[in-house]
Amino acid sequence: MNSKRSTEIMVGLFVAAGMAALFVLAMKVSNLGDITDEKGYEVVANFQNIGGLKPRSPVTMAGVRVGRVTSISLDPDTYDAKVTINIYPQYDNIPIDTSASVFTAGLLGEQYISLSPGADDFFLEDGDVIDLTQPAVVLEQVIGQFLYSTAEGE
Amino acid sequence: MAPLIKIRDLYFNRGDKVIFSGVDIDIYQGKVTAIMGPSGTGKTTLLKLIGGQLKPDRGTVEVDGQNVHKLSHSKLYELRKRMGMLFQSGALLTDLNVFENVAFPLREHSRLPESMIRDLVLMKLQAVGLRNARDMMPAELSGGMARRVALARAVTLDPMMIMYDEPFTGQDPISMGTLVNLIRRINDAMGLTSIIVSHDVAETTKIADEIYLLSGGKVIEKGDPDTLKTSGSEWVKQFLQGLPDGPVPFHYPGNDFKNDLLNSKETQ
Amino acid sequence: MIELLRSLGRWGQNTFQRLGRGHLFLVQMLAGIPSSVFRFSLVIQQLFYVGVLSILIILISGLFVGMVLGLQGYNTLVDFGAEESLGVLVSLSLVRELGPVVSALLFAGRAGSALTAEIGLMKSTEQLSGMEMMAVDPMRRIIAPRFLAGLISMPLLAAIFSAVGIFGAFLVGHGLLGVDDGAFWSQMQAKTDWYEDILNGVIKSIVFGFVVTWIALFEGYDASPTSEGVGRATTRTVVHSAFAILGLDFVLTALMFGDV
Numbered sequence: 001m002n003s004k005r006s007t008e009i010m011v012g013l014f015v016a017a018g019m020a021a022l023f024v025l026a027m028k029v030s031n032l033g034d035i036t037d038e039k040g041y042e043v044v045a046n047f048q049n050i051g052g053l054k055p056r057s058p059v060t061m062a063g064v065r066v067g068r069v070t071s072i073s074l075d076p077d078t079y080d081a082k083v084t085i086n087i088y089p090q091y092d093n094i095p096i097d098t099s100a101s102v103f104t105a106g107l108l109g110e111q112y113i114s115l116s117p118g119a120d121d122f123f124l125e126d127g128d129v130i131d132l133t134q135p136a137v138v139l140e141q142v143i144g145q146f147l148y149s150t151a152e153g154e
Numbered sequence: 155m156a157p158l159i160k161i162r163d164l165y166f167n168r169g170d171k172v173i174f175s176g177v178d179i180d181i182y183q184g185k186v187t188a189i190m191g192p193s194g195t196g197k198t199t200l201l202k203l204i205g206g207q208l209k210p211d212r213g214t215v216e217v218d219g220q221n222v223h224k225l226s227h228s229k230l231y232e233l234r235k236r237m238g239m240l241f242q243s244g245a246l247l248t249d250l251n252v253f254e255n256v257a258f259p260l261r262e263h264s265r266l267p268e269s270m271i272r273d274l275v276l277m278k279l280q281a282v283g284l285r286n287a288r289d290m291m292p293a294e295l296s297g298g299m300a301r302r303v304a305l306a307r308a309v310t311l312d313p314m315m316i317m318y319d320e321p322f323t324g325q326d327p328i329s330m331g332t333l334v335n336l337i338r339r340i341n342d343a344m345g346l347t348s349i350i351v352s353h354d355v356a357e358t359t360k361i362a363d364e365i366y367l368l369s370g371g372k373v374i375e376k377g378d379p380d381t382l383k384t385s386g387s388e389w390v391k392q393f394l395q396g397l398p399d400g401p402v403p404f405h406y407p408g409n410d411f412k413n414d415l416l417n418s419k420e421t422q
Numbered sequence: 423m424i425e426l427l428r429s430l431g432r433w434g435q436n437t438f439q440r441l442g443r444g445h446l447f448l449v450q451m452l453a454g455i456p457s458s459v460f461r462f463s464l465v466i467q468q469l470f471y472v473g474v475l476s477i478l479i480i481l482i483s484g485l486f487v488g489m490v491l492g493l494q495g496y497n498t499l500v501d502f503g504a505e506e507s508l509g510v511l512v513s514l515s516l517v518r519e520l521g522p523v524v525s526a527l528l529f530a531g532r533a534g535s536a537l538t539a540e541i542g543l544m545k546s547t548e549q550l551s552g553m554e555m556m557a558v559d560p561m562r563r564i565i566a567p568r569f570l571a572g573l574i575s576m577p578l579l580a581a582i583f584s585a586v587g588i589f590g591a592f593l594v595g596h597g598l599l600g601v602d603d604g605a606f607w608s609q610m611q612a613k614t615d616w617y618e619d620i621l622n623g624v625i626k627s628i629v630f631g632f633v634v635t636w637i638a639l640f641e642g643y644d645a646s647p648t649s650e651g652v653g654r655a656t657t658r659t660v661v662h663s664a665f666a667i668l669g670l671d672f673v674l675t676a677l678m679f680g681d682v
Contacts, residue, residue: 004467011469014477018578021585022624028607029513029588030614058612110612205555234557245552248544259556262563307556 040067040089041126045100045113046080051136052111053102059085061115066091069113085113087124095120099132111136158183158218158315158347159204165212166199173199174210175371181364186341186348188358191368192393192402197351198242200368201317204349205239206230218314235263238308238316242323244300246292246307252279253288256307263311278306282336298329302336309340315347316340322354334361355394359383367393440644447640454559454566464567465574472533472568472635473575477582479528484583487520488512488590495591496599508601509610512591517614517623518679521584523671526630529576530663534638537568538659541642542652550643565643569635576631577624584623622678629670634663 047053050072059067067087075082087094097118104111115130124130157180164177173196181187189197202208204215206222215222220233246255256275260266266274279285282302292300301321308316318337322330338361341348352358358365359379367375367382367390375382375390382390392400405411458464495511541564544550550560588610595601614620638659645655 004463007470008466010474011466014469014474014575015578017477018581021578021581022620024585025517025581025588025620026616029517029585029610030616030620056615202551207551207554231557231559234555237555239552239555241548241552243548245548247549247553248547259558262556262558304552311556 040087040091041124042070043085043087043124043126043128043130045083045085045130045133046075046078047083047100047102047133047135048080049135049138050081050083050102050111051104051138053081053083053113053136054111057110057112059087059113059115061091061094061117066094066115083113092123094124096122096124096128097132098124098130099134100130101134102136104137156219157181159349160216161204161213162216163213164203164210164215166196166203166208166210168196168199172371177213177368177371177373179366179373181347181349183347184341184345185363186338186350186361188350188352188362188365189368190351190353190355190358190365190393191374193353195368196371197353197368198319201239201319201349201351204317205234205237235259235311236314238311238313240301240304240308240316240318240321242320244292244297244304246295246300246304248292250292251288252284252290252292252295252303255292255303256310259307259310274310275306278310279303281309281340282306283332296329298325298333301325301329301333305336305340309344309346312344313346315349318348318350318352320352321350322352322357330357337361355396359394369393443644444636444640447643448636450561451565451569451636451639454562455570457562458566458570461567464563465570468568468571469575472537472571473578476529476532476575476579479532480525480579480583481586483524483528484521484586485590487524487583488516488587489594491515491520491587492591492594492599496595496601505599505601506605507609508591508595509606509608510613512595513588513610513614514619516584516587516591517619519671519675521587522580522623522626522630523667525580525583526576526627526634526667527664529572529579529631530634530638530660530667533572533575534634534659534663535656537572537635537638538642538645538656539652541565541568541639542645542647542655545643545645546647546649546652565639568639572635572638573628573631576634577627580623580627580630618679622674625678626671626674629674630667633666633670637663637666 053069053072055069055071057069058065059069067085069083070086071084073082073084074080085100094115095118097120098115099118101114101116102111103114118132159179159181161177161179164174164179166174177200179189179200189200191197199208203210204217204222206225209223217233217237220229222230222233225233246252247258250258253275256278257271260271260274264271276285276288279288282305284299284302284306287295287299287303292303295303305316321333321337325333334357337348337350340346350358350362359382362379364378365376365382366373369389375385375387377385383394385391389401391397392402398404409417491512492508495508496505499505499507499511541550544560544564550564553560553563592603592606595606596603641655641659641662642652645651
């Protein structure tokens, strides 16, 4: 029964290798590693236009990732986009008058939220709303405006 | 005495070809019954019908009082444990050695301890004279040896009956003699009922208690070997003596030879 | 003309009969699965033949497919100054498409054809029939363990293929072409989603494993019991598997990624 034993060992190795490959795909290749984000506190920001922002888009401050977008919905009264953001617990000293903007990484890259800190002595807490927001720049609008102003100038 | 296997009014077609049209056969406990007939009369099909691997178009097959084709899947498998079958090729499992092949039914159907399985298997292998070949693989066996191993395997579960599919075909005289001997001996020693399907007249008449002759989907004649030898039927005489011409013509039926030669239109 | 219609009719009849037999076979096979779960040693043995023996071809093909992707992707992306996106390109194409599809095609060629030949040979040497007469259901003893083994092996093989492919692309991209390794991995991680991309790829490969093993086992079981018949069945396994994989891939992709 020695051959049976070695068969079983080989099969065990095979299954382990397959599992390991899946694990590598999960942790190294995909963003699953980030799903294990520690749950921090949630704040809400209302934007006029969020462009291509999606749930799970990064939220940064001075280029450092401080959180993620958890959900996006439309506010039925103001017709603004209501973006819920999860901010990691270690960043618990973000001033309450911080402003949020939707930026694009590079010319055609992914969109993300950038926070620029205010100067207030009170800090954002769970459930707070960021009042100062700047909508996403929509490329078509910019081009339109540019063409319009050039035409006017002539 | 009621027959162990009772076949009544059996009809079976394969595609457009009629294999059986109204066959009645009785097979009695403890006897060696031979089913004979020319190639292509569906002798192997008959065994598959008895084993429940095929379903007849009409008629019944009763084994030990149970209608084989009315049984549920599990009941049929229970019944098959009491039926042994020896296939023409032996049908040994090619990835197992001789010992494991014979042990296979025991391992599948019983939870016997390893030592008992070993004893039983060696006993069966001893009976067919191949105890010392137990480590060989099926590919290393000669045709006759493979059939003996298959015979040992067929009797490991101590069945009530064994069906032999063409056991003598393609055997050299020595292994033929061995097999003929074995079939009779095992039948009598274990109190089995044997069914032999064959077209080898000499060997079969040597050991059969009762012979059924099949042709054209019907039973042509039945009886013990001596009765058949003195049968008045021309067909039986032709078959048993192996005459080239008779009721079964040498020429395949069709156009007359002379007509064919004169009629040259076809070739144009 | 009538003859043509007639042969078309006969072809249709045969095809539908085979389809019917194939589905009947599937039902019987699935019914045999519970009992083979209880005798898992049979499945392990088949995992060896079906899975372990396919690893080498999967490793080598995965590595080379990944390396080629790295090279081709770099050459295209560098024109747009976007060579940092090489990681994304490679990971998405491997995880979503090439991993499941190519490994399934290789699996059909390596393991599928072997299964068909094995079962076909067992049928032609009356081993299946013999088992039935020994009151052992070949569906449970032979077919179901092989089916389970195929179903388990396929996603594992596809995962290995993708992982090795990404590694191959990294070797070429970073080692040979000098793409920044930090950008390679971080862009890949930013754009590859666990649920959207990887899990969907795994689901694809499970579906492919199901279909390929089913086709392979059925072709073997349904083969005419001659050496010619088994040979033809083996060819059919590879051809039909390829059709099924590519066709299903389109359907699955449309369901998973397309907003159809």
